[in-house]
Amino acid sequence: SQQGEEDPQALSIQEGENATMNCSYKTSINNLQWYRQNSGRGLVHLILIRSNEREKHSGRLRVTLDTSKKSSSLLITASRAADTASYFCATVPNTGGGNKLTFGTGTQLKVEL
Amino acid sequence: GAGVSQTPSNKVTEKGKYVELRCDPISGHTALYWYRQSLGQGPEFLIYFQGTGAADDSGLPNDRFFAVRPEGSVSTLKIQRTERGDSAVYLCASSPLGTEQTEAFFGQGTRLTVV
Numbered sequence: 638s639q640q641g642e643e644d645p646q647a648l649s650i651q652e653g654e655n656a657t658m659n660c661s662y663k664t665s666i667n668n669l670q671w672y673r674q675n676s677g678r679g680l681v682h683l684i685l686i687r688s689n690e691r692e693k694h695s696g697r698l699r700v701t702l703d704t705s706k707k708s709s710s711l712l713i714t715a716s717r718a719a720d721t722a723s724y725f726c727a728t729v730p731n732t733g734g735g736n737k738l739t740f741g742t743g744t745q746l747k748v749e750l
Numbered sequence: 751g752a753g754v755s756q757t758p759s760n761k762v763t764e765k766g767k768y769v770e771l772r773c774d775p776i777s778g779h780t781a782l783y784w785y786r787q788s789l790g791q792g793p794e795f796l797i798y799f800q801g802t803g804a805a806d807d808s809g810l811p812n813d814r815f816f817a818v819r820p821e822g823s824v825s826t827l828k829i830q831r832t833e834r835g836d837s838a839v840y841l842c843a844s845s846p847l848g849t850e851q852t853e854a855f856f857g858q859g860t861r862l863t864v865v
Contacts, residue, residue: 682853725792736845736852740792
């Protein structure tokens with residue numbers, strides 16, 4: 638089953654603009670991760686934020702986590718056409734079950750030239 | 751090998767047939783995961799191995815699905831009496847340890863089509 642929703646389902650922006658995607662989840666988590674997927678095949682890990690962290694940066698990526706609202710956001714700054722992909726948040730439960738990921742429904746990002 | 755390898759990349763089979771999907775994880779990774787992704791959805795967890803044993807198989811949809819990892823490296827996902835609803839991309843991932851605080855490395859997936 639899916640953990641929660643991502644918002645928006647689809648996002649179309651111009652190159653150079655910022656893209657913000659939101660993720661909501663339902664249960665207590667150990668950490669939340671963001672993945673990118675091109676063409677419906679392999680996923681690539683982008684960033685991991687722990688439940689005791691509120692914000693994390695990696696290059697042009699900024700992730701926030703609000704455990705009280707059970708939500709996270711991914712900001713991609715100065716977007717490029719190559720950022721066009723689907724983006725998924727995934728949570729890891731706080732139950733000692735390894736790195737078992739529960740994914741959201743994803744946001745399809747299109748960056749146009 | 752540099753990454754997680756899955757074979758075949760595409761598989762078309764007839765309803766009712768048996769299929770095997772193979773995953774070769776990154777060398778040295780003790781944890782291995784199988785996920786299934788239907789069109790327009792996020793991946794859904796199927797099963798997790800820590801070493802040779804299935805630590806969590808709660809995501810397997812029914813007893814037609816079975817997975818093994820006999821030597822703690824390569825894993826095979828087996829589907830008996832395939833149904834059209836089994837059509838999806840099957841993704842395998844591995845991570846160095848079975849702890850929560852690590853990223854997962856995904857293969858390119860096997861696209862299974864049941865006709």
